[in-house]
Amino acid sequence: MTPFETCLAALRRPGPAESFFAVLDKALAEVVGHRLFTLLYVAPDRKRVKRLYTNMPKEYPVGGYKPVTESDWHKRVVGEGRAWVGHDYEDVKWAFFDHELIRSLGCESAINQPVVYAGRVLGTMNLLDVAGHYKDSDPVRLEPFAALMIGPFLDAIALDPDIGRS
Template sequence: MTSFESCLAALRQPGPPDALFKAVDRALAETVGHKLFTLLYVAPGAKRVKRIYTNMPDAYPVGGYKEVMETDWHKRVIGERRAWVGYTYEDVKWAFFDHELIRSLGCESAMNVPIVYAGRMLGTANLLHAVGHYKESDPEKVEPYAALLIGPFLDAIAADPDIGRQ
């Protein structure tokens, strides 16, 4: 069974999407590699994101909103729904306020791939690794896996009790 087929099998499982998230985590580790992998959905209004999966829960726990600032990164990834690749620590520093924590985890490159459905920005798949790890062509390798996450992202957004309290 291929990595993608394992993800499809997990997608078909009843219940919470945890098995799918873990299957996608493993598949992307094989496909493009990562040290840190998180999934964040974008709350309506695109001003906050909420983490729904992480492979490093001590450093980046699930839950809790994180405010998103109007930066060039935000305009590209959230606004324009285009993937972003950062190759060095300077790129990571440019994009993320928590760059020191990211670096302490051995990550100095990053890739953010939007999860979009019917033109609606649902969230991002976020992969981080050692300096120089990612290539400009890597997001297209992640996009088929991102598409598998549309349903769980729609469910998470719909079920979030904080959505109405923005």
């Protein structure tokens, strides 16, 4: 089976979303590679995120809502729903406040692939690796996998404690 077919099969199996996320992690490692992989749910108000999955739980733990600030990165990925590729440490430094931690993990390049449904960004798939690892063409290879995340991110919306509050 291809990595995509493996993910499709995992998505169809009953069980917790974390089981599917682990399969997705392995598939994306095969498709484009990564040292660090996280999934961030973006609340509908676009002002909070929640980490749903990480392959480095010590450095990037799952859970807890975190506020986000408006930045050029945020406008592009969350506001416009366009993938962002960072090729080197200067790019990572521009995009992320925690760039020093990222660099300490051996990561100096990144892809942030938005998961978009009906024109709304539901979350992001975040892959990081050594400098120069990613190409501008890599997000196209990730788009089919991002589509598989629509269901899990819609589940996250359903579980968001602030949905429906005024």
